[in-house]
Amino acid sequence: MTDLSAIVKAYDIRGVVGEDLTEELVTDFGAAFALLIKPDSPSVVVGHDMRDSSPGLAAAFAEGVTAQGLDVVSIGLASTDELYFASGSLNMPGAMFTASHNPARYNGIKLCRAGAAPVGQDSGLAEIRDTVEHGVPEFGGQTGGVTERDVLPDYADHLRTLVDLTAIRPLTVVVDAGNGMGGLTVPRVLDGLPVTVDPLYFELDGTFPNHEANPLDPANLVDLQARVREVGADLGLAFDGDADRCFVVDENGDPVPPSAITALVATRELAKEPGGTIIHNLITSKAVPEIVTEHGGKPVRTRVGHSFIKETMARTNAIFGGEHSAHYYFRDFWRADTGMLAALHVLAALGEQEGTLSALTADYTRYVASGEINSTVDDQAARQAAVREAFARRGGTIDELDGLTVDLGESGWFNLRASNTEPLLRLNVEAPDEAAMRALTDEVLALLRD
Numbered sequence: 001m002t003d004l005s006a007i008v009k010a011y012d013i014r015g016v017v018g019e020d021l022t023e024e025l026v027t028d029f030g031a032a033f034a035l036l037i038k039p040d041s042p043s044v045v046v047g048h049d050m051r052d053s054s055p056g057l058a059a060a061f062a063e064g065v066t067a068q069g070l071d072v073v074s075i076g077l078a079s080t081d082e083l084y085f086a087s088g089s090l091n092m093p094g095a096m097f098t099a100s101h102n103p104a105r106y107n108g109i110k111l112c113r114a115g116a117a118p119v120g121q122d123s124g125l126a127e128i129r130d131t132v133e134h135g136v137p138e139f140g141g142q143t144g145g146v147t148e149r150d151v152l153p154d155y156a157d158h159l160r161t162l163v164d165l166t167a168i169r170p171l172t173v174v175v176d177a178g179n180g181m182g183g184l185t186v187p188r189v190l191d192g193l194p195v196t197v198d199p200l201y202f203e204l205d206g207t208f209p210n211h212e213a214n215p216l217d218p219a220n221l222v223d224l225q226a227r228v229r230e231v232g233a234d235l236g237l238a239f240d241g242d243a244d245r246c247f248v249v250d251e252n253g254d255p256v257p258p259s260a261i262t263a264l265v266a267t268r269e270l271a272k273e274p275g276g277t278i279i280h281n282l283i284t285s286k287a288v289p290e291i292v293t294e295h296g297g298k299p300v301r302t303r304v305g306h307s308f309i310k311e312t313m314a315r316t317n318a319i320f321g322g323e324h325s326a327h328y329y330f331r332d333f334w335r336a337d338t339g340m341l342a343a344l345h346v347l348a349a350l351g352e353q354e355g356t357l358s359a360l361t362a363d364y365t366r367y368v369a370s371g372e373i374n375s376t377v378d379d380q381a382a383r384q385a386a387v388r389e390a391f392a393r394r395g396g397t398i399d400e401l402d403g404l405t406v407d408l409g410e411s412g413w414f415n416l417r418a419s420n421t422e423p424l425l426r427l428n429v430e431a432p433d434e435a436a437m438r439a440l441t442d443e444v445l446a447l448l449r450d
């Protein structure tokens with residue numbers, strides 16, 4: 001039997017199809033999810049990405065749900081944020097079949113309660129795992145039914161009510177969908193706007209024949225960068241496999257850090273609601289809380305991970321939240337993450353003025369970041385303690401909200417976090433300039449790797 005603890009992750013279920021994840025097991029997951037949400041909802045909305053295994057797995061999940069007497073609304077091919085839209089607008093719990101940016105042999109399930117509220121280890125996933133492990137009880141009543149519904153037009157229309165692009169100057173944008181769901185959603189969302197789209201890899205293909213659908217890896221941005229320079233586009237956008245994350249490159253083909261996009265969108269949201277709260281995780285640039293404060297907003301720092309962002313957004317009524325990984329969360333989108341809405345904000349901000357994107361985002365890029373650096377270690381706790389001791393002697397400000405964060409003032413800061421699934425420590429460093437960033441990075445890595 002599959003080791004469920006290995007595939008039921010902190011925020012989703014994910015594994016290799018046919019080995020970890022079978023249709024029989026997914027049917028049990030569907031039934032267990034139905035038992036979890038049955039007291040609150042008679043229906044579940046289900047969507048899936050373009051992976052070859054996704055339709056079969058989605059159907060198996062629906063079989064488990066209906067066997068417990070609940071109905072299923074199938075939206076078919078969808079991006080993850082389209083599934084969140086369906087969950088929010090229909091007020092139903094939801095299940096999205098995708099492995100996001102992982103290779104083709106993987107698949108997974110992202111679950112949410114009605115209103116796109118997150119389901120993680122502490123909010124239902126552990127209970128679902130336990131139900132499946134102990135055997136899902138049979139339901140003696142009438143089985144539910146399955147209906148199909150196309151929500152793509154409503155999803156696109158809703159996004160376009162949140163950002164007005166009708167009066168922007170004409171823009172040319174290269175979009176790399178990575179053979180993922182952006183190839184379906186981008187044309188519908190941008191249709192009729194003063195935006196000329198130069199499409200790269202819009203064909204839905206879960207084998208990812210051109211490159212991995214993971215824009216966080218610089219190797220997967222190369223084609224987009226080259227195309228932006230070749231056609232003289234105003235900017236480029238890259239979506240991951242399930243199109244819930246969006247990465248941006250400027251007119252020179254240079255990547256715009258997600259922290260800069262977070263700061264840019266935050267200022268736009270604060271213009272609509274002065275004094276509002278903005279959430280940022282502790283790995284985003286120090287520039288984000290600085291800029292939020294300068295624009296009259298209230299920055300709130302959280303742990304890494306969408307469940308922490310969404311929980312804090314709900315508690316503080318925050319209007320927007322951003323992560324270093326290019327996840328962007330909007331109160332007006334049921335506090336869910338949507339790369340497409342962030343992309344619309346970037347297009348609007350650029351199109352409302354005459355300058356270039358590089359000039360526009362320069363105001364939001366104040367420091368130099370290392371990006372995430374992984375180190376394989378034998379003893380995570382001992383190595384982290386050694387780093388803590390070394391920098392405590394330096395007089396840095398230390399906190400342990402999520403891993404170890406050390407702030408050395410004008411010399412820079414870093415965060416060191418342990419992986420939940422691998423013997424790794426993940427290091428992120430930021431400093432005022434390249435030399436200071438490299439010096440601090442080398443100093444921490446020497447403590448980790450000696």
